[in-house]
Amino acid sequence: MKKVAHYRRAVWVLPTERTLFDVLSACVGRIASRTLHVFEYTDTLLCLTARFSPRRPIDALFLQFVVYERGAGAAIIPTVIRAAQADAGEAAPPAGSEYILSQIFCRVQGNHVVWMTHNSALRDASIYDVFAKFIESLPDADAEDEDVAATGFQFRAILDREAYERAFTQGIEEIDLGLGDFQSTLEALTDRNTLPRPGFLSSMTSLVRRRPTREEIRAAALVEARISLRPGRDWNKPHVTSLLAKVAENVMNSTDDEFAIVTKDGFRLTRDKMSVHKEYRVDGNSRVLNSNDVEAALALMFTQLEQSLVIDDNA
Numbered sequence: 097m098k099k100v101a102h103y104r105r106a107v108w109v110l111p112t113e114r115t116l117f118d119v120l121s122a123c124v125g126r127i128a129s130r131t132l133h134v135f136e137y138t139d140t141l142l143c144l145t146a147r148f149s150p151r152r153p154i155d156a157l158f159l160q161f162v163v164y165e166r167g168a169g170a171a172i173i174p175t176v177i178r179a180a181q182a183d184a185g186e187a188a189p190p191a192g193s194e195y196i197l198s199q200i201f202c203r204v205q206g207n208h209v210v211w212m213t214h215n216s217a218l219r220d221a222s223i224y225d226v227f228a229k230f231i232e233s234l235p236d237a238d239a240e241d242e243d244v245a246a247t248g249f250q251f252r253a254i255l256d257r258e259a260y261e262r263a264f265t266q267g268i269e270e271i272d273l274g275l276g277d278f279q280s281t282l283e284a285l286t287d288r289n290t291l292p293r294p295g296f297l298s299s300m301t302s303l304v305r306r307r308p309t310r311e312e313i314r315a316a317a318l319v320e321a322r323i324s325l326r327p328g329r330d331w332n333k334p335h336v337t338s339l340l341a342k343v344a345e346n347v348m349n350s351t352d353d354e355f356a357i358v359t360k361d362g363f364r365l366t367r368d369k370m371s372v373h374k375e376y377r378v379d380g381n382s383r384v385l386n387s388n389d390v391e392a393a394l395a396l397m398f399t400q401l402e403q404s405l406v407i408d409d410n411a
Contacts, residue, residue, distance in 0.1 A: 097379070097381060099393075100212060101374050104253055106207040106208075120159070157203070168189075200218065201385070215383070232247065267327070267359060271325040272324045
């Protein structure tokens with residue numbers, strides 16, 4: 097099954113010698129032997145630490161969290177009754193089990209995290225909440241003297257220029273120039289009283305030969321204008337990758353407009369931020385995944401990110 101993994105770095109609010117791996121490993125060490133650790137995720141949801149696998153001596157940790165609502169049923173529909181119509185109903189989970197709302201699989205190494213979700217997607221803030229509630233559920237009695245709280249970090253995709261320039265040369269998936277609302281774009285292009293706008297819009301002024309009428313401006317409000325560049329089948333030919341890499345760098349450095357650059361390496365760069373995600377295949381279906389296969393895939397992805405210079409061992 098094809099899945100998508102995301103990369104973030106834990107950035108501590110205050111300087112500390114500890115890493116996220118250090119904190120989580122200490123928490124895992126405080127879980128009672130042969131016990132499934134459950135903690136509160138929200139007022140109504142619980143989270144089970146389903147699996148954890150330390151990987152020494154490289155200081156890596158694989159974790160699997162499962163979010164569920166205690167006693168919540170699942171929608172069902174009868175399929176073998178003799179009737180003209182059928183109504184949906186609800187079935188309680190089997191005794192000793194719970195229906196899963198979402199699963200989180202992650203690999204933590206130093207302050208670096210690669211994760212993926214299953215069953216239902218979770219945003220960055222929700223991922224942080226799971227980590228924070230897990231840490232808070234296993235307090236360290238000896239941590240009172242620490243200046244930095246164990247949950248005093250944020251998840252960010254911090255990448256240096258060398259990393260994304262390398263990603264550009266590995267291949268561009270798409271450059272979305274994000275013009276968006278055609279009405280404001282058309283008005284900006286035809287406003288004779290304003291100076292030419294920098295970036296990509298300046299190159300489009302030649303497309304407009306005359307001032308549009310009021311009716312045309314109103315009609316433009318109903319049109320979405322998006323311009324995207326995609327390389328097609330020949331994306332890996334040297335002259336194609338070189339051209340698109342130069343276009344991507346020029347867009348990134350010169351345009352004041354919204355844009356999005358997606359690379360074959362899984363980078364997504366916008367004017368405000370950069371994120372990293374990668375697609376891969378694991379054994380499973382839309383309901384369950386093979387945890388061992390996911391752990392191996394995340395380990396491989398971590399290696400690929402190191403080779404792409406996304407992950408810095410010293411960070």
